[in-house]
Amino acid sequence: MTSASQKINVVILAAGMGKRMRSDLPKVLHPLAGKPLVSHVLDTARGLTPATICVIYGHGGEQVPDRLAAPDVCFARQEPQLGTGHAVQQAIPFLNDALPTLILAGDVPLTRLSSLKALVDAAADSRFGILTVNLGDPTGYGRIVREAGQIRKIVEHKDATPEQRALSEVNTGIMVMPTVKLKQWLASLSNSNAQGEYYLTDVVANAVADGIEIVSAQPEAEWETMGVNSKTQLAALERLYQDNQAEILLEQGVTLYDPKRIDIRGDLHCGRDVSIDVGCIFEGRVTLDDGVQIGAYCVIRDAHIGKNASIKAYSHLDGSIVGSACQIGPYARLRPGTTLAADVHIGNFVEVKNSQIAAASKANHLAYLGDSTIGARVNIGAGTITCNYDGVNKFRTVIEDDAFIGSDSQLIAPVTVGQGATLGAGTSLSKDAPAGQLTVSRARQTSIAGWQRPVRKS
Ligand code: UD1
Numbered sequence: 001m002t003s004a005s006q007k008i009n010v011v012i013l014a015a016g017m018g019k020r021m022r023s024d025l026p027k028v029l030h031p032l033a034g035k036p037l038v039s040h041v042l043d044t045a046r047g048l049t050p051a052t053i054c055v056i057y058g059h060g061g062e063q064v065p066d067r068l069a070a071p072d073v074c075f076a077r078q079e080p081q082l083g084t085g086h087a088v089q090q091a092i093p094f095l096n097d098a099l100p101t102l103i104l105a106g107d108v109p110l111t112r113l114s115s116l117k118a119l120v121d122a123a124a125d126s127r128f129g130i131l132t133v134n135l136g137d138p139t140g141y142g143r144i145v146r147e148a149g150q151i152r153k154i155v156e157h158k159d160a161t162p163e164q165r166a167l168s169e170v171n172t173g174i175m176v177m178p179t180v181k182l183k184q185w186l187a188s189l190s191n192s193n194a195q196g197e198y199y200l201t202d203v204v205a206n207a208v209a210d211g212i213e214i215v216s217a218q219p220e221a222e223w224e225t226m227g228v229n230s231k232t233q234l235a236a237l238e239r240l241y242q243d244n245q246a247e248i249l250l251e252q253g254v255t256l257y258d259p260k261r262i263d264i265r266g267d268l269h270c271g272r273d274v275s276i277d278v279g280c281i282f283e284g285r286v287t288l289d290d291g292v293q294i295g296a297y298c299v300i301r302d303a304h305i306g307k308n309a310s311i312k313a314y315s316h317l318d319g320s321i322v323g324s325a326c327q328i329g330p331y332a333r334l335r336p337g338t339t340l341a342a343d344v345h346i347g348n349f350v351e352v353k354n355s356q357i358a359a360a361s362k363a364n365h366l367a368y369l370g371d372s373t374i375g376a377r378v379n380i381g382a383g384t385i386t387c388n389y390d391g392v393n394k395f396r397t398v399i400e401d402d403a404f405i406g407s408d409s410q411l412i413a414p415v416t417v418g419q420g421a422t423l424g425a426g427t428s429l430s431k432d433a434p435a436g437q438l439t440v441s442r443a444r445q446t447s448i449a450g451w452q453r454p455v456r457k458s
């Protein structure tokens with residue numbers, strides 16, 4: 001008995017050009033939830049721990065192998081593209097004869113691992129397995145032709161008789177079969193059909209002639225078998241995927257102000273009592289700890305947000321760690337390398353990059369803090385800028401605990417503001433500011449009594 005945990009060969013068909021996408025990018029590289037279509041297929045296939053994964057590419061040159069290159073993937077070029085059977089032929093040198101071969105389509109991104117496992121299990125080592133589905137509108141698909149309940153062949157829509165076109169059970173394009181047999185069958189394919197192509201689906205009739213038992217499995221959901229041929233279908237699948245993600249979050253107890261208005265392009269992990277307002281986009285790996293609140297229209301990528309922190313509307317976070325109870329935004333920008341301890345406040349139009357800020361410090365308005373190390377309970381006044389870049393090199397600014405930086409100060413790095421130091425407003429700091437003292441660099445203010453404005457002579 002084969003079980004899904006035993007190894008198989010996987011072939012992913014991704015050579016077609018996808019004419020209806022009207023794009024220079026190969027169809028299978030178009031993103032769904034921020035990830036190329038074919039990468040969804042690849043990642044699901046990896047769940048089977050296959051011995052081989054062979055991607056067939058062709059249209060778009062080396063873009064597909066360049067994008068997917070990984071130690072566990074091999075690539076076979078199909079040029080020209082003469083049909084799905086011809087595509088699988090290109091994989092032959094990579095297939096291990098002792099293991100069955102599972103064939104997947106690079107443009108059918110949402111098939112679940114459980115459906116693939118069910119098919120692989122049903123076929124075991126010696127049977128031929130086809131993932132089929134019954135569709136209300138089967139137009140365009142290959143029809144499954146059965147006799148006395150047994151699958152006899154697959155007829156492509158364009159080659160089908162009116163009676164065959166009335167059949168609602170279709171080929172999803174996902175099949176598994178013994179590899180030695182597959183190789184023999186592929187060698188005998190012909191292209192005398194309506195499309196002049198070498199059809200993979202013709203091997204079903206070969207299997208019947210060879211007395212190989214043919215079994216089928218059905219996915220739990222019809223959308224698992226939906227393919228992408230146009231931007232309209234891509235958009236529809238994207239919404240379907242996002243609806244599914246939103247549903248999972250709701251089931252986990254996350255409050256979504258509108259489950260139709262959230263986009264997750266990666267992995268979003270949420271604790272208890274998290275709430276997310278409308279229009280937010282999550283990319284990469286994002287973790288929201290218990291009690292986190294995300295305001296409207298935030299874009300958050302590769303970030304960890306600590307317990308009870310609040311990210312207010314229109315904030316943009318990337319590559320950042322936010323401590324518990326922090327208050328961020330509205331309109332804040334945290335760039336990669338930002339680490340905020342507990343209770344930090346970053347307000348509107350404040351940009352932080354590659355900086356560590358210790359607990360209870362505040363930068364509430366209009367500031368740039370780059371390449372800086374900031375202590376606890378520091379107050380950064382409005383308009384403060386770390387001048388970290390001389391056009392070639394980056395330098396660090398260090399601000400120690402309890403310092404107070406007056407508004408509109410420039411800290412010309414490398415520079416250190418000592419513990420408890422105060423900078424007067426408008427200071428251009430080019431030398432270290434001693435701890436506990438007031439440092440002011442601006443010119444002293446003077447007023448000139450009796451001064452007259454110039455008057456225009458007529
Ligand atoms: C195929 C099946 C059809 C099934 C349908 C499900 C065949 C002959 N037909 O039809 O029974 O119902 O999928 O979606 O197999 N490709 C290559 N090289 C080629 C041709 C195609 O790599 O020369 C790739 C495409 O990039 C795509 C996949 O194979 O990923 C399927 O090809 P496509 O042309 O979309 O086949 P369908 O006509 O949809």
Ligand code: MG
Nearest residue numbers: 107227228229
């Ligand atoms: Mg197709």
